[in-house]
Amino acid sequence: xxxxxxxxxTSIAPSRPKLxxxxxxxxxxxxxxxxxxxxxxxxxLYPFVVMLVTSFKTESQxxxxxxxxxxxxKDLNQTLPVGQELLNSTIICSASIFIVLVVGxxxxxxxxxxxxxxxxxxxxTVVSAMxxxxxxxxxxxxVNMAKLGFTTSYFGAVIVYAALGxxxxxxxxxxxxxxxxxxxxxxxxxxxxxxxxxxxxxxMPMALPAIATVTVLQFxxxxxxxxxxxxxxxxxxxxxxxxxLAALAAGRTTSIPELLAGSLVSALPAMLVYLGFQRFLIQGxxxxxxx
Amino acid sequence: xxxVVFERVSKIYPGGSGVPAVNDLSLSVADGxxxxxxxxxxxxxxxxxxMVAGLEEITDxxxxxxxxxxxxxxxxxxxxxxxxxxYALYPQMSVAQNMGxxxxxxxxxxxxxxxxxxxxxxxxxxxEYLDRRPKALxxxxxxxxxxxxxxxxxxxxxxxxxxxxxxxxxxRVEMRTEIARxxxxxxxxxxxxxxxxxxxxxxxxxxxxxxxGLLQQVDTPQDLYDYxxxxxxxxxxxxxxxxxxxxxxxxxxxxxxxxxGDQSLLVPERYRQTHGLQQWIGRQVxxxxxxxxxxxxxxxxxxxxxxxxxxxEALGSxxxxxxxxxxxxxVVLDALPATDAETVRKRSxxxxxxxxxAEVVEGGLITLSLKxxxxxxxxxxxxxxxxxxxx
Numbered sequence: 001x002x003x004x005x006x007x008x009x010t011s012i013a014p015s016r017p018k019l020x021x022x023x024x025x026x027x028x029x030x031x032x033x034x035x036x037x038x039x040x041x042x043x044x045l046y047p048f049v050v051m052l053v054t055s056f057k058t059e060s061q062x063x064x065x066x067x068x069x070x071x072x073x074k075d076l077n078q079t080l081p082v083g084q085e086l087l088n089s090t091i092i093c094s095a096s097i098f099i100v101l102v103v104g105x106x107x108x109x110x111x112x113x114x115x116x117x118x119x120x121x122x123x124x125t126v127v128s129a130m131x132x133x134x135x136x137x138x139x140x141x142x143v144n145m146a147k148l149g150f151t152t153s154y155f156g157a158v159i160v161y162a163a164l165g166x167x168x169x170x171x172x173x174x175x176x177x178x179x180x181x182x183x184x185x186x187x188x189x190x191x192x193x194x195x196x197x198x199x200x201x202x203x204m205p206m207a208l209p210a211i212a213t214v215t216v217l218q219f220x221x222x223x224x225x226x227x228x229x230x231x232x233x234x235x236x237x238x239x240x241x242x243x244x245l246a247a248l249a250a251g252r253t254t255s256i257p258e259l260l261a262g263s264l265v266s267a268l269p270a271m272l273v274y275l276g277f278q279r280f281l282i283q284g285x286x287x288x289x290x291x
Numbered sequence: 292x293x294x295v296v297f298e299r300v301s302k303i304y305p306g307g308s309g310v311p312a313v314n315d316l317s318l319s320v321a322d323g324x325x326x327x328x329x330x331x332x333x334x335x336x337x338x339x340x341x342m343v344a345g346l347e348e349i350t351d352x353x354x355x356x357x358x359x360x361x362x363x364x365x366x367x368x369x370x371x372x373x374x375x376x377x378y379a380l381y382p383q384m385s386v387a388q389n390m391g392x393x394x395x396x397x398x399x400x401x402x403x404x405x406x407x408x409x410x411x412x413x414x415x416x417x418x419e420y421l422d423r424r425p426k427a428l429x430x431x432x433x434x435x436x437x438x439x440x441x442x443x444x445x446x447x448x449x450x451x452x453x454x455x456x457x458x459x460x461x462x463r464v465e466m467r468t469e470i471a472r473x474x475x476x477x478x479x480x481x482x483x484x485x486x487x488x489x490x491x492x493x494x495x496x497x498x499x500x501x502x503x504g505l506l507q508q509v510d511t512p513q514d515l516y517d518y519x520x521x522x523x524x525x526x527x528x529x530x531x532x533x534x535x536x537x538x539x540x541x542x543x544x545x546x547x548x549x550x551x552g553d554q555s556l557l558v559p560e561r562y563r564q565t566h567g568l569q570q571w572i573g574r575q576v577x578x579x580x581x582x583x584x585x586x587x588x589x590x591x592x593x594x595x596x597x598x599x600x601x602x603x604e605a606l607g608s609x610x611x612x613x614x615x616x617x618x619x620x621x622v623v624l625d626a627l628p629a630t631d632a633e634t635v636r637k638r639s640x641x642x643x644x645x646x647x648x649a650e651v652v653e654g655g656l657i658t659l660s661l662k663x664x665x666x667x668x669x670x671x672x673x674x675x676x677x678x679x680x681x682x
Binding site for chain 1: 396440
């Protein structure tokens, strides 16, 4: 009996179907897009990578280009009260965002669902305040806070941040709440809730995307802010991390690794908050686009 | 358990044109009764319902539930439960939580809430869905959850605002019987709003027809169909609607006739008494007859109506024939005018409901006989029925 060797040319395996020109174009397009996205991601991430790697070097290791050490982190902790300043930033952010959410949520509900004379005019007035930059009101704001004695406590900075963030918060919540059917609110009223109950037990639990959007955007803005912290927190023990870092850069140290360690400490919380809430953030920012 | 009584209730929205959305409505819903409010869009039926719920202020008159006037009572204190058109389920809560929410707000014990929710779920066949969120339910299931939310409250009255409008036709038929069954089981006074006259006729113990904020007639479904109080009710109740024709009443050799266009119809003598036609001789009236009272007739009798078939709709069990009975277009009326003014939109066709085996050809001629047992006559000026109260 003769046997026939199966060679590749005589293989019985099914051959791959040929791609159509359209499929080829699509694959090439996807490849190009992927390449561009990797490039952009690389450009965006490069500074963070440099920051991270350099912060784990001493100055001499940084100058020679290799080696790693925790020394810069230890130096940072000795130069700056990092823990205290992080705590200060957290307190200021938390208090400001809480006020922004409470005021924004309540006002948003009122504008969206309660009928009262002049509501449109009031809403437009509040929303137009978004266009007023901090720098334009900084001096009168400082004079007011100083006269009220609020520059020696967290209160002054919290009030200023809350005032700056509330118009946007009101705008976002109003837009979000307008999409909620009136019947839902009426069902709550018939079931036994007052308007406060409707807001706190029905509406706000449904508004997670809006809450997340406001929280993330305000957190990033407040955490990374220098100006308000510098002016309205005169007490050194209440300084936020950004002010501490500015002081560090202004002369307390010339060590690049130490400075970058400080920058990383300052940037990390905002990044983590964004990453944690990004799903809700995208929902909140894109609501209304499909209508 | 209680009754619901409207006593000369009116509603005028501030800042509007001053036209009442509900105008001097007096109506009572007995304990355990299923009352349907029906009418075209904008007739005031939903406004009336919302005033019972306390979601609209009452401009004038009073609404009482269980003998207690509710005008200044908050919705939560009226002991009513409402089912909304769009269900209004709380999306962040499960079915069980939705159903028990009102009881939770009132501080009812958890064990009792659980028991009542279970009982309502059993009645509505929702036991296996109690842990699901509303978005994981079909339209019919959501509607049952909305009903369940109302049932657990054990209220004095149910209020339902077009709860079946968002369901497909088949589901609507299914839920119609379900709602009627549950209402009979619980025996709670129910006010049900719909624009669908089929729902009204099949579900209600009594039906109140509204138009332009005014109550036209309240009666049992059959009496509404057989004895409409005016042209509007005649044309609104029944599908296809009643045919309404301007006719001249005259008398020939002592026999009453109704003449329209070039056709003539012999009117039985009894209508002289029942509808007071004696004083209408020589005058114009509106003659009404139901589509099913027309029958195809191939005999050569002079009393037949001759018509041309403009349109034929075969429904399987019957044929709807749209007929031109006269070339005079000022004869046939539409009882549902296009605007609130009394302008009457004229059409030239009547509708006949014929047997599926009738010979009906579009464009062809047909002769029909009309059963004269159920003729209706209306005053052409105001539209009111000419039927005398004792007949």
